[in-house]
Amino acid sequence: MAKFIKSIYLRKPFFTALFAIVVLFIVSYFFGDIYGIIKLFFYILITVLVFDILLLYRNTLGTQATRTLPEKLSNSDENTIRISAINRYQFKSKIKIIDELPIQFQHRNFSIESTLAPSQEKVFTYTVRPTERGEYFFGNLNIFTSSPIGFVTRKQQFSAEAMVPNYPSFLQLKKYEFVAFTNRLKLYGLKKVRRIGHTLEFEQIKEYVSGDDIRNINWKATAKRNHLMVNQYQDEKSQPIYSVIDTGRVMKMPFNELSLLDYAINATLVISNIAIKKQDKAGMFTFSKKVENTVVAQRRKGQMNVVLETLYNINTDFEESDFARLYIDIKRTIKQRSLLLLYTNFETLDALHRQLPYLQAIAKTHLLVIIFFENTELKSLLDTPAITTQQIFEKTIAEKFMYEKKMIANELGKHGIHSILTAPENLTVNTINKYLEIKSRGLI
Secondary structure (H helix, E strand, O other): OHHHHHOEEEOHHHHHHHHHHHHHHHHHOOOHHHHHHHHHHHHHHHHHHHHHHHHHHHOOOOEEEEEEOOOOEEOOOOEEEEEEEEEOOOOOEEEEEEEOOOHHHOOOOOOEEEEEOOOOEEEEEEEEOOOOOEEEEEOOEEEEEEOOOOOEEEEEEEOOOEEEEEEOOHHHHHHHHHHHOOOOHHHHOOOOOOOOOOOOEEEEEEEOOOOOOHHHEOHHHHHHHOOOEEEEEEOOOOOEEEEEEEOOHHHOOEEOOEEHHHHHHHHHHHHHHHHHHOOOEEEEEEEOOOEEEEEEEEOOOOHHHHHHHHHHOOOOOOOOOOHHHHHHHHHHHOOOOOEEEEEOOOOOHHHHHHHHHHHHHHHHHOEEEEEEEOOHHHHHHHOOOOOOHHHHHHHHHHHHHHHHHHHHHHHHHHOOOEEEEEOHHHHHHHHHHHHHHHHHHOOO
16 A cells, blocks of 8 residues: 555646635635535545546556666767657556666756657667766666646656676777778778888798889899799788776876776777787786786787776776886786887876886887877867966966977987877877877888
8 A cells, every 4th residue: 555655646737726726715715605616626626636546557557668778888988778668558648757877877867758649669768978987787767657637647666777887988999990991091080101111021932023012022032043033021910919008196087077097998999909800919908006907919719808808897096107117017028029009198297207217118129109198178278268367377387288298299209209199089099090000111
């Protein structure tokens, strides 16, 4: 009985009619002749209320609803959730769907309202954009149904509790895999780079035919065979590509509700997939006070699943990063010359100079690319006209910080270290660009 009573919600039309009758009862105090008519209206109101309740509860099924969730959520992307509702009544009903969303979204007033014809089924969709990796717990599904009378709403609650893990952005992985192997690169800001020379992986010596590059003529073999012979080369494959993610405090800064660390994690997933598709070996590891979450660069089946699970489970306290420890670990564990994509952030030249000796030491044996971030908040501040003295002062300081970022990139270039200075939202595109450029130039 208590459950039945709790499921009944009186709606605004009933209270409006009740208020009108109360006012008429007050008026009847002065005009006694109308008292009997008003009393009749009151009984009619109660009768209609009871009839509305019977309409809604006579059919035990009422409105049925189910929620369909994806197997896992894609971090920082719009994920589609589907709710299917079917009207089991013999009349047109109004429904209001309230889904109990995970606490991470902080949605307090989420609802979907619609009307359903008799026996009609509708599928409703909405999107959620998670910004934190981890487990997302969905609660129950609540359906509020009212009849054409509209005095009462019946609440039905369907047990739909479920946990969905939020993984690094695998939707971006699919999108960029498609564009990286088609001629649609320019649509996403990706650039084709002209190959400089050729790679050095020797394949065979063969007879010269028209169209072969005369620069590849092997004169010793030509002298022995008494006709032209050329060296044939093939693209170097299976080069180790490591994504190195700084999980220190400099990566805690959020942009568009997503931390720099999660931007780097999403980019690592995409670049690892493209590297494997390009016949290279993909690996990764993280570092702050020590090196963790190591995935050895390989091109075996299932490597992407290992990378995805490792990225999903990255956890950090955002402590101070130890670049000396990073250098020692790389020197000890990575013996083959590799491409190292280091995701970190430097705000000042002084911060760079403290770590520069270690970065130079790493760059002696590996091809090192430092990837750091523009402060897009400062950029938006620079685009705002300055009127007051305070605004002029703030704009001047912002220009100083933006200029210092460019100086950091120049300083790295002076020491022969490649760098990418990028806005967080453009990180994935710019990283793919750099990787394709390095492959085209045969630098690794």
